[in-house]
Amino acid sequence: xxxxxxxxxxxxxxxxxxxxxxxxxxxxxxxxxxxxxxxxxxxxxxxxxxxxxxxxxxxxxxxxxxxxxxxxxxxxxxxxxxxxxxxxxxxxxxxxxxxxxxxxxxxxxxxxxxxxxxxxxxxxxxxxxxxxxxxxxxxxxxxxxxxxxxxxxxxxxxxxxxxxxxxxxxxxxxxxxxxxxxxxxxxxxxxxxxxxxxxxxxxxxxxxxxxxxxxxxxxxxxxxxxxxxxxxxxxxxxxxxxxxxxxxxxxxxxxxxxxxxxxxxxxxxxxxxxxxxxxxxxxxxxxxxxxxxxxxxxxxxxxxxxxxxxxxxxxxxxxxxxxxxxxxxxxxxxxxxxxxxxxxxxxxxxxxxxxxxxxxxxxxxxxxxxxxxxxxxxxxxxxxxxxxxxxxxxxxxxxxxxxxxxxxxxxxxxxxxxxxxxxxxxxxxxxxxxxxxxxxxxxxxxxxxxxxxxxxxxxxxxxxxxxxxxxxxxxxxxxxxxxxxxxxxxxxxxxxxxxxxxxxxxxxxxxxxxxxxxxxxxxxxxxxxxxxxxxxxxxxxxxxxxxxxxxxxxxxxxxxxxxxx
Amino acid sequence: xxxxxxxxxxxxxxxxxxxxxxxxxxxxxxxxxxxxxxxxxxxxxxxxxxxxxxxxxxxxxxxxxxxxxxxxxxxxxxxxxxxxxxxxxxxxxxxxxxxxxxxxxxxxxxxxxxxxxxxxxxxxxxxxxxxxxxxxxxxxxxxxxxxxxxxxxxxxxxxxxxxxxxxxxxxxxxxxxxxxxxxxxxxxxxxxxxxxxxxxxxxxxxxxxxxxxxxxxxxxxxxxxxxxxxxxxxxxxxxxxxxxxxxxxxxxxxxxxxxxxx
Numbered sequence: 143x144x145x146x147x148x149x150x151x152x153x154x155x156x157x158x159x160x161x162x163x164x165x166x167x168x169x170x171x172x173x174x175x176x177x178x179x180x181x182x183x184x185x186x187x188x189x190x191x192x193x194x195x196x197x198x199x200x201x202x203x204x205x206x207x208x209x210x211x212x213x214x215x216x217x218x219x220x221x222x223x224x225x226x227x228x229x230x231x232x233x234x235x236x237x238x239x240x241x242x243x244x245x246x247x248x249x250x251x252x253x254x255x256x257x258x259x260x261x262x263x264x265x266x267x268x269x270x271x272x273x274x275x276x277x278x279x280x281x282x283x284x285x286x287x288x289x290x291x292x293x294x295x296x297x298x299x300x301x302x303x304x305x306x307x308x309x310x311x312x313x314x315x316x317x318x319x320x321x322x323x324x325x326x327x328x329x330x331x332x333x334x335x336x337x338x339x340x341x342x343x344x345x346x347x348x349x350x351x352x353x354x355x356x357x358x359x360x361x362x363x364x365x366x367x368x369x370x371x372x373x374x375x376x377x378x379x380x381x382x383x384x385x386x387x388x389x390x391x392x393x394x395x396x397x398x399x400x401x402x403x404x405x406x407x408x409x410x411x412x413x414x415x416x417x418x419x420x421x422x423x424x425x426x427x428x429x430x431x432x433x434x435x436x437x438x439x440x441x442x443x444x445x446x447x448x449x450x451x452x453x454x455x456x457x458x459x460x461x462x463x464x465x466x467x468x469x470x471x472x473x474x475x476x477x478x479x480x481x482x483x484x485x486x487x488x489x490x491x492x493x494x495x496x497x498x499x500x501x502x503x504x505x506x507x508x509x510x511x512x513x514x515x516x517x518x519x520x521x522x523x524x525x526x527x528x529x530x531x532x533x534x535x536x537x538x539x540x541x542x543x544x545x546x547x548x549x550x551x552x553x554x555x556x557x558x559x560x561x562x563x564x565x566x567x568x569x570x571x572x573x574x575x576x577x578x579x580x581x582x583x584x585x586x587x588x589x590x591x592x593x594x595x596x597x598x599x600x601x602x603x604x605x606x607x608x609x610x611x612x613x614x615x616x617x618x619x620x621x622x623x624x625x626x627x628x629x630x631x632x633x634x635x636x637x638x639x640x641x642x643x644x645x646x647x648x649x650x651x652x653x654x655x656x657x658x659x660x661x662x663x664x665x666x667x668x669x670x671x672x673x674x675x676x677x678x679x680x681x682x683x684x685x686x687x688x689x690x691x692x693x694x695x696x697x698x699x700x701x702x703x704x705x706x707x
Numbered sequence: 708x709x710x711x712x713x714x715x716x717x718x719x720x721x722x723x724x725x726x727x728x729x730x731x732x733x734x735x736x737x738x739x740x741x742x743x744x745x746x747x748x749x750x751x752x753x754x755x756x757x758x759x760x761x762x763x764x765x766x767x768x769x770x771x772x773x774x775x776x777x778x779x780x781x782x783x784x785x786x787x788x789x790x791x792x793x794x795x796x797x798x799x800x801x802x803x804x805x806x807x808x809x810x811x812x813x814x815x816x817x818x819x820x821x822x823x824x825x826x827x828x829x830x831x832x833x834x835x836x837x838x839x840x841x842x843x844x845x846x847x848x849x850x851x852x853x854x855x856x857x858x859x860x861x862x863x864x865x866x867x868x869x870x871x872x873x874x875x876x877x878x879x880x881x882x883x884x885x886x887x888x889x890x891x892x893x894x895x896x897x898x899x900x901x902x903x904x905x906x907x908x909x910x911x912x913x914x915x916x917x918x919x920x921x922x923x924x925x926x927x928x929x930x931x932x933x934x935x936x937x938x939x940x941x942x943x944x945x946x947x948x949x950x951x952x953x954x955x956x957x958x959x960x961x962x963x964x965x966x967x968x969x
Contacts, residue, residue, distance in 0.1 A: 180922075180949055207924065212844045213851040216896070219925050219951045220733025220801070221887070227955040228737060238851070 173249075173270035177206050179263045190270055195242035206268065211238045211246060222253070226266065230255045236273065248277040324513065325488065331517060332538075339393040344595050346387050347690035351601035353379045354693045358608075387690050392535045404442050404543060406566050409473050409498055410434040416449055420471075423456045427466030435474035441496040441563035447539045448498075448563075454532035455500040455559055462504025462557065470501045476562060478546065490546045495562035507551040515549065536561070583701050584609030587633035591615050592622045592650065593666075594642050598689070602636065602666075605693050606700065619645030619653075626654055632661070633704055639667035662703050666691065708764065710785035714755040715762035718790065720747030725792050726969075727753040727818075729783065731801025731825075732899045733887070735761025738800060741958035742965075750796070755786055757803075759891030768891055776802070776902050780809035787817045794819035796969050797913075800954060801825050801925065802899045804934075809904065811913050821915040822965050825951050826934050827926040829903040836905070837929040845900045852893045908937035915941040916968040918961065922949040942968065 167174060173190025175183055183201050191198040194209065207215050214237040225232045231254040239247040252269040356376045363369050413432055421430050452471070459469050476497040483490045507515065516537040536559070540547045544564045551557040589611045593599035603613045614629065616622035619641050626632055635654060639647040651663040666687045687699050710716070717736065726746050730738040736754040743752050756763040757779055772778035783806060787795065797818040799807040804826030811818045830838045831845050840848075887895075915938045919931030928945065935943035944964050948957030 211847075211851065212840075213848045215924060216848060216900075217733070220731065221892075223950060224734050224738060224952050224955050227952070228740065 172272075173268075175206065175268040175270070177266040177268060179265070181205050181207060181266075184265060193241070193247060193270075193272060194239060209239050211240050214238050222251075226253050226255060230257075236277070239270075248273045250276070328516065335393040339390040342386065342390045343689040344598055346383055346390065348597040348601055350380065350383045350387070350690050350692055351598075351605065353383065355604065358693070383690075391688075392532075394538075404444050406440050407443055407445050407448065408438070408440055409448075409496055409563070410438055412445055412448060413452070413471055413473065413498070416452060420452065420456045420469075423453060424460050424469060428460055428463055429468045431468060431470045433470060433472040435472070435497075437475070438473050439475050439494065439496050439565045442566045443543045443545070443563045444539070447535075447543075451536040451539050451561065452498075452500065454536055458532055459500065459502035459504060459557070462502050462506075467503035467556075469503075470499075472499045472501065473497065474499075475565075478562060486546065488541065488546070490562075491544070491564075494565040495545065496565055497560055497562050499558055499560045501556060501558040503556045506553040506555050506557055508553055512549060512551055516547075533559075584611060584697065585701065585704060586610055586612065587704055588612045588614065588629065588631055589700065590622060590625060590629075590632050590635045590637075592617075592619065592635065592637035592641065592647070594618065594638060594640075598638075602696065605696050606636075608693075609697050609700075611700070618643045619647075619650035622650060623653060623657075626657065632658075634662045634664060634700060636664045636666065636700070639665050664699060664703060708767065710782060710789050713758060713764050713767055714782055714786055715764075716753065716755040716786055716790070718751060718753050719743075720750055720752040722746075722748075722750040724750055724819075725753055725790070725795040726750040727755075727783075727787070727792070727795055727797050727807075729755070729797070729799040729803035729807060730757065730760065731799070731803045732895055733801075733892070735763075735887070737761070738952070738954060739798075742798075742954045742961055745958075745962045746965075753786070753790060753792075753795075757895075758782065759895060760887045765888055765891070768888075770894060773894065774898055776806050776809055776898065776904065777813075779803075779806045780813055783807065783810040784814045784817065787814060792817055796820050796822065798822040798965060799824065799826070801951065802827075802902070805902065805904045805907075808907060808911050808915075812907060812910055815912070818913050820969065821911070821913050822918065822968060823915060823934065824918045824954060824961070825920060825923055825926045825931075826917060827930045828905045828908055828934060828937070830900045830925075831903075833903075836933065837927065839924065839927045839930060840900070848900060849897055852896055905933075905937065908934060909939060911938055912940065916964070917941055917943045918953065918964055919943060919945050920948050920950060920953050921946065923951045925951040 168188040170187060170189055173193060174185075174187040175190060176185040178184045183204050183206055186198055186201045188198060191201060194201075201209075207218060210218055218237065222232055222235055231252070233252050235251045235253075237249055237251050239249055241247055250271040250273045252271075254267045256264045256267060258264050353376050357373065357380070360369055360373050360376065413434070417430065417432065424430055456469065463469075474497050476495045478490060478492055478495055480492045483492045515533050517534060537547055540561050540563065546562040548560040548562070549557065550560075589606050591599060591602050591606065591613055593602060593615075594617050599615060599617070603615055606613045614625050614632070616625055620643060622635070622637070626635075635651070637647045637650060641647055641650065645653075647665055647667075651665070654663065655661050662685070664685045664687060666689055685699070685703055687695060691699075715736070726743075728736065728739040728743050730736055735756045739754060743754060746752055758773065759765060759768050769778075772781075787810070793816060795818050797807040797811070797820070799805075799821070801824070804821070804823035805828055807818065807821050807823070808826075811821060827838065829836065830840050831842050832838045832840065917931050917935045917938070919926070919928055921928070931943060931945070935941050946953050946957065946960055946964065948960055950956050953961045
């Protein structure tokens with residue numbers, strides 16, 4: 143315990159009374175110890191005893207060493223005791239004492255040997271400063287110094303690499319600009335081909351419709367060689383027009399303006415269902431191998447377009463392996479992380495995808511060819527052998543489906559094309575939207591046809607009338623609404639999506655259904671970019687018939703809608 | 708670089724035989740300043756600093772090499788070869804007693820006799836073997852050294868270490884005798900206090916003297932007795948001096964013991 147302060151006052155002559163001297167010793171802001179030559183404590187002040195939580199008397203006779211922690215004991219014996227003996231003192235040595243309750247007390251220690259005239263050690267004076275706060279500052283200082291050193295060396299390294307970094311950044315920028323140009327070019331080509339395909343579809347609808355009508359008329363005539371010739375010519379015309387329709391469909395696919403009907407698909411099942419067809423496509427010299435990833439997620443994509451894409455890829459692969467080889471279709475789950483999608487110029491969302499990879503052992507492609515493969519009409523095949531639309535269909539379809547395409551190719555080694563399709567995350571009905579239950583029956587219901595393109599309208603109305611329906615015609619949305627107002631029992635509205643005069647097919651359908659709940663609406667369009675299709679996907683509640691359509695397409699669709707609930 | 712430069716070797720005195728003094732953990736060749744001069748008239752006295760201590764070349768410090776006492780013994784052998792020593796007397800303090808024993812095994816004939824002052828082949832207790840420290844204590848030591856600049860205040864230690872061009876800074880702050888790089892001292896502590904050279908003792912053929920102090924917390928008497936019992940050709944002398952450094956606290960007694968032995 144700290145003794146009470148001495149009450150004595152200074153004497154008149156200014157000498158310090160003994161009590162004052164004792165107070166100076168006992169209650170100094172530092173600990174004092176006197177050690178005997180053997181290192182045992184001979185005298186100690188109150189301050190030191192208080193710091194360590196001992197009674198003063200309990201410290202007398204103890205070894206000074208025993209008050210240090212283990213590191214202190216060892217260092218004292220090996221470093222500081224020798225030092226003291228050699229130079230007679232040491233100064234500000236940092237040690238840790240152990241208090242009575244076992245907690246460490248950081249201190250700074252000074253020591254001086256006091257010797258007699260013959261040089262024999264009388265005692266050792268130890269002065270102890272409490273360094274609790276100071277040790278903490280020192281640690282902060284050391285940490286700050288370490289951080290500053292680290293920052294300085296980082297800065298140095300940065301400077302050293304600045305030039306290289308600038309070069310790298312410029313190269314990166316150039317690459318990004320090149321990629322942007324490429325993407326803008328693809329977009330422009332897409333606009334152009336989409337527009338052309340749209341107009342062609344209207345024309346093809348008329349042509350197919352006309353030839354279709356000829357065929358149906360001809361079938362009713364008595365058979366003769368002349369009739370047979372007309373029939374053959376009509377069939378050839380129809381065949382040609384359908385091929386043209388396939389081409390425009392691919393153009394639309396590339397332009398990402400084809401109407402997609404995405405469904406929940408199991409890629410492994412789809413591929414095994416397609417295997418026969420693919421093997422036939424590949425021919426006998428190419429071995430088809432499928433590697434199905436276990437626990438494969440389900441994907442959201444238009445199954446028929448995915449089949450088209452796989453067929454297109456197989457055709458390309460076959461052509462790349464004229465001497466035969468192996469084609470591997472592999473599936474697996476994939477995760478495209480932030481870092482990966484950041485390297486792609488096209489907007490691809492990071493997340494979970496189902497990967498379908500098609501790998502051939504063919505001749506491969508050079509980098510400059512690779513840069514162009516997705517462009518429509520780009521082909522390395524001989525004139526007449528390819529349309530140059532296969533890979534552009536694949537690209538357009540996958541991009542429109544919210545997926546990603548990656549192509550790897552090495553000359554002489556082969557090519558791998560990886561399709562990443564978005565994993566299903568929402569509940570989407572698995573049932574087929576467009577059931578192939580094709581009826582060609584007609585009926586007597588009233589059908590309102592809304593179409594601004596005169597020839598297409600004439601064809602559609604002709605078909606429907608031939609099937610026995612009562613047909614009303616309108617050229618604009620407002621016109622159609624007037625007719626609907628007058629006619630109470632319209633069973634179905636067949637409307638183009640793109641209409642003049644400010645009201646498109648979708649707005650028209652909404653207005654009609656507002657006025658007459660449950661009214662059935664069938665949309666058609668050469669391409670569907672705005673009203674009917676969101677991001678290239680059919681709205682779930684929308685019925686759709688793409689142009690060009692045939693007599694039986696229209697007949698079946700109309701009948702199935704009228705028959706549905 | 709020669710071992711002579713690397714280890715700051717000093718050769719004084721004259722005599723047919725050489726006497727090599729090796730300091731232990733915690734100091735440098737100054738450790739022998741009260742003892743070595745007594746042998747200069749009859750021996751070629753060789754003093755040196757281990758790498759990391761005193762005037763040695765800190766730049767050649769290799770943590771891997773000096774992670775075991777064998778690395779220090781290799782240096783000692785190189786010094787002996789460069790000086791052409793044969794049948795010399797080796798006087799090693801503390802951990803250097805074992806370094807000398809290892810060197811005598813690596814280079815037979817280099818040392819004719821070994822004087823071991825406060826030796827310990829293993830500092831950690833092991834079954835019946837008493838080393839003086841529990842495993843937990845040594846672990847605590849190493850842990851503490853990892854977080855602390857032992858001995859010097861933390862703010863000063865970087866100044867000592869960071870100014871190799873101005874060694875006087877460190878000298879002013881601490882001392883002018885036992886200079887050790889604080890970081891190297893930590894590594895040396897690990898090497899020393901985790902060493903176990905018990906198996907080497909029975910192989911030592913040189914005649915040996917074990918000088919054992921009373922009340923030595925680094926190498927207790929039981930350890931000195933163990934060393935004596937394991938060395939095939941040794942004498943044990945229990946000294947009146949206390950502590951771990953009789954060469955400083957009791958130089959006369961130390962000198963007399965060595966002189967009697969050689």
